[in-house]
Amino acid sequence: MTSADPTSAIRTVASTQSEMTEIILPNDANTLGNLLGGRLMHFIDLTGAIAAYRHTRTHVVTAAMDHIDFIQPVHVGDLLILKSSVNRAFNTSVEVGVKVWVEDSKTGSLLHVASAYLVFVAIDKQGTRQKVPALQPETPTEIRRYNDALRRREHREAEAARRKQAKAAIAAQSKNAN
Numbered sequence: 001m002t003s004a005d006p007t008s009a010i011r012t013v014a015s016t017q018s019e020m021t022e023i024i025l026p027n028d029a030n031t032l033g034n035l036l037g038g039r040l041m042h043f044i045d046l047t048g049a050i051a052a053y054r055h056t057r058t059h060v061v062t063a064a065m066d067h068i069d070f071i072q073p074v075h076v077g078d079l080l081i082l083k084s085s086v087n088r089a090f091n092t093s094v095e096v097g098v099k100v101w102v103e104d105s106k107t108g109s110l111l112h113v114a115s116a117y118l119v120f121v122a123i124d125k126q127g128t129r130q131k132v133p134a135l136q137p138e139t140p141t142e143i144r145r146y147n148d149a150l151r152r153r154e155h156r157e158a159e160a161a162r163r164k165q166a167k168a169a170i171a172a173q174s175k176n177a178n
């Protein structure tokens, strides 16, 4: 079985790569004619979900989207290019990286607009979580992203534990105050 085979237990990054091109229309923009941040996040979510789907070949839900910097404004009439691929597969989740460029409509030059990391969880029709295939990184860039994805997962887990502790401390304080 090869990783191009959808039933393969191992996937390559290339088999998950996805690309979407969108023309920015007035409905996507604010009153200054700039692409709305929420609309950009929607495009990022969709492009990321397609890479996750290509990896898992089942339903996926977005569990998290990391911090995004909006580096450059995008204008009505611009072409937005989004590329995504799976960085690492865990047990029932995958981390996907999405990079976004704007193509200048007159010159065709590309400008980096935003990047984001998202975590998708694989589920079946009943909503039961599904084990995901392993990912085999091949190129030096894929290996770097694979290693960085583990560090980000550890950071997310530490942050979640910190938030849980802070919430428990606030609940205990308000219980003692009553």
Ligand SMILES: CC(C)(COP(=O)(O)OP(=O)(O)OC[C@H]1O[C@@H](n2cnc3c(N)ncnc32)[C@H](O)[C@@H]1OP(=O)(O)O)[C@@H](O)C(=O)NCCC(=O)NCCS
Pocket: 060, 061, 062, 063, 064, 090, 091, 092, 093, 094, 119, 121, 129, 156
């Ligand atoms: C995402 C969801 C399925 C996780 O379910 P859960 O019961 O909390 O699952 P667990 O805590 O046992 O974690 C399951 C996996 O999700 C990952 N996960 C859960 N919450 C996460 C978060 N906030 N950030 C990153 N990963 C997360 C866990 O690391 C774990 O991964 P692993 O199996 O690869 O180790 C659930 O919270 C959910 O359905 N959320 C709503 C999703 C949604 O509606 N998204 C928007 C529309 S698609």
